[in-house]
Amino acid sequence: MNEFREVTPGGKPFKKAYVALMLWFVGRAIQAAAKVDGDVKKEFEKLPEGFTFCLGVMPHGPYMIVGKDRKERVKYMGWRREGRSIDLDMKIKNIEAAILMFTFQEGTAVATARDRMVVDGEVPYACAIVRVLDIGEVYLLPKIIARLAVKRYPVWSFGRKYIGRVRIYFRSIVGY
Amino acid sequence: MFFPDNYEFFCPTKINSGKRALEQIPFELDALNARKPLIITDKETAKKGLVKKITGAFRDSGIAVGIFDGVPPVPDLELIRGLANNYRDAGCDSTIAVGGGAVVDAAKALNIVVSGRPEDLKAFAGEDLIENSLRPLVFVPTPLGTGFETSRFATLEELTFSSPFLMPDLVVIDPRMMTAERPAELISTAMIALAHCAEAYTCPAKNPMTDTYAYAGMRFIGENLANVIRSDDKDGRLALANAAAMAGIAFSNTPRGIIHEVGWALGDASGLPPGICMGILLPYGLGYRMNSEGYHLSDMLLPLAGAEIYVGTEENLRARKAISVIREMQHDVRDAAGGDIPLTLKDAGIAKDALAGVAGTAAGDGAAGFSVDDCLVILEHAWEGKSITSS
Known part of the structure; x- marks a missing residue:
């Protein structure tokens, strides 16, 4: 029976770090987009007071928490989910699936269709957040990449797309 | 299209096929309440590096795995008893069979043993003598197989087992495992x-x-x-x-x-x-x-x-x-x-x-x-x- 052995597989620190960075930036970009973009603002207005959602990777993260504070402002709330009440929990099943999504080889809608994610929460809320993520990706990414990531690339005015992009990047970087 | 007056159909098997399918295994095992799998395969499959691809899929999962890569072309009862000891000693609670044919037969026989008592294996040979569901069994095919792997059958020496509980709980078909064969x-x-x-x-x-x-x-x-x-x-x-x-x-x-x-x-x-x-x-x-x-x-x-x-x-x-x-x-x-x-x-x-x-x-x-x-x-x-x- 010398063919038997036990193995403890290691981690994937670089992939986790990349996904953590992307989630951090996307979280701040959603906060910015809720101030800059009318459609994102409206999506959040429809969500209940104090609504909080988490997007992360199973089994041990990283995570991104975004929610509405007491003044109804959309805020990126960091990556720690402990002690928070999460209304919508969107988990990518593993780090490789997250890499496919965050390297834009698979859009959010495609990843969902391929069962890469588990959603715990109300479906209408999940649909609203997927729409917000899609809008965020259109702002953050050049068209050639964003059209791979979103379900349908929108037709926007020059002002909305490019001025909005500059404002969202600026706000995301400074965290305002 | 033919439609019978009445029929029965039983399939407990979930199929997970496509790009990065292997990485879904830890999630699926968790859904089956399994925390420590035993990977079993043969030397030929191990030599091609395919076991490493499976263990690679467990990176970042925090799950330790047992590996046995010595299933012979004709497995016997002694092998199954030894495997059962390894399974229990290592605290395993599920089996992942990588390859086909003899490997899956051995995995199914092992699953009967570890879900019951070792001395009972012969008592389960025959048609529908396994009355309860067994421990989780995952099958990862390579191009080498017999085509019986997802079936309700298993053979070991002169024994033939037939039960729907022998069908794997999960089949994971990943392009990375599809190496060229003769x-x-x-x-x-x-x-x-x-x-x-x-x-x-x-x-x-x-x-x-x-x-x-x-x-x-x-x-x-x-x-x-x-x-x-x-x-x-x-x-x-x-x-x-x-x-x-x-x-x-x-x-x-x-x-x-x-x-x-x-x-x-x-x-x-x-x-x-x-x-x-x-x-x-x-x-x-x-x-x-x-x-x-x-x-x-x-x-x-x-x-x-x-x-x-x-x-x-x-x-x-x-x-x-x-x-x-x-x-x-x-x-x-x-x-x-x-x-x-x-x-x-x-x-x-x-x-x-x-x-x-x-x-x-x-x-x-x-x-x-x-x-x-x-x-x-x-x-x-x-x-x-x-x-x-x-x-």
């Missing part, structure tokens, strides 16, 4: 799958659920087998692995057919791979059933040849046409493999006087619903290569 081995697996699909799709006991699996299986094999041999097409290999998984499920929900039984007995008697035997027998076995009451051979033309040929063929000629499409496919596959695949039993080196013994073994006590004479007619035609529909 054409004869690939063809053998595909032909078993095709024979199982064809018999499930045409037999009187078919139902809409077995039809669904068998239809898709036949289409995948017809569309991909020759291409895979010619061009080592990875997507085609993935489709063939899916077809084999589907065939096993369809096969588990219909009675074993004459092609399966004769092919298996012929393989045992001659030492040829059972898949090659079933491939040779397939057009003759189907031809023999063409005019039998309750068989649905004409339906088979649609998955094998597509809608255009199906609608362009008169209804009373569709069965004959379906058989000729299988023959054409087999010739195409043989040419793609460099002419190395026998299409008659004579070419395969089977002695004609051995056929009667094979027919006797296949027919058994007649409980399967066919006689020694039925088997012998098919074998004799397959030996000569003489179309059975013209006799």
Whole structure:
């Protein structure tokens, strides 16, 4: 029976770090987009007071928490989910699936269709957040990449797309 | 479409197929309440680095795994007892079988032992003697298999186990596991799958659920087998692995057919791979059933040849046409493999006087619903290569 052995597989620190960075930036970009973009603002207005959602990777993260504070402002709330009440929990099943999504080889809608994610929460809320993520990706990414990531690339005015992009990047970087 | 008055269909198997499918295993094990799997495979599979791909899928999961990569071509009870000790000592709670054939037989037998008492293994041999569900079993196919892996059957030494609880809980088909193999081995697996699909799709006991699996299986094999041999097409290999998984499920929900039984007995008697035997027998076995009451051979033309040929063929000629499409496919596959695949039993080196013994073994006590004479007619035609529909 010398063919038997036990193995403890290691981690994937670089992939986790990349996904953590992307989630951090996307979280701040959603906060910015809720101030800059009318459609994102409206999506959040429809969500209940104090609504909080988490997007992360199973089994041990990283995570991104975004929610509405007491003044109804959309805020990126960091990556720690402990002690928070999460209304919508969107988990990518593993780090490789997250890499496919965050390297834009698979859009959010495609990843969902391929069962890469588990959603715990109300479906209408999940649909609203997927729409917000899609809008965020259109702002953050050049068209050639964003059209791979979103379900349908929108037709926007020059002002909305490019001025909005500059404002969202600026706000995301400074965290305002 | 045929719709029976009543039917039963049982399939506990979840299929997870495609890009990065291996990485889903930790999540799926968690859903099955399993925390520590034992990976079992053979030396050949381990040598190709395929076990590393599985353990790689557990990185970042926090799950430790046991690995046994020494399953011999013919596993025995002693191996299973040793494996069961490893399983328990390491605190394992689930099994991942990587490869096919003997590996999966060993995994299924191990699963019986670790879910009950080791001394009980022989008591479970037979039909439906396993009364409760077993520990989680995951099957990761490679191109080398027998086509029985997803089925309700397992064999160990002289013991045959048959129970729906032996069907794997999860089949994970990942393109990274689809390494190139020798054409004869690939063809053998595909032909078993095709024979199982064809018999499930045409037999009187078919139902809409077995039809669904068998239809898709036949289409995948017809569309991909020759291409895979010619061009080592990875997507085609993935489709063939899916077809084999589907065939096993369809096969588990219909009675074993004459092609399966004769092919298996012929393989045992001659030492040829059972898949090659079933491939040779397939057009003759189907031809023999063409005019039998309750068989649905004409339906088979649609998955094998597509809608255009199906609608362009008169209804009373569709069965004959379906058989000729299988023959054409087999010739195409043989040419793609460099002419190395026998299409008659004579070419395969089977002695004609051995056929009667094979027919006797296949027919058994007649409980399967066919006689020694039925088997012998098919074998004799397959030996000569003489179309059975013209006799």
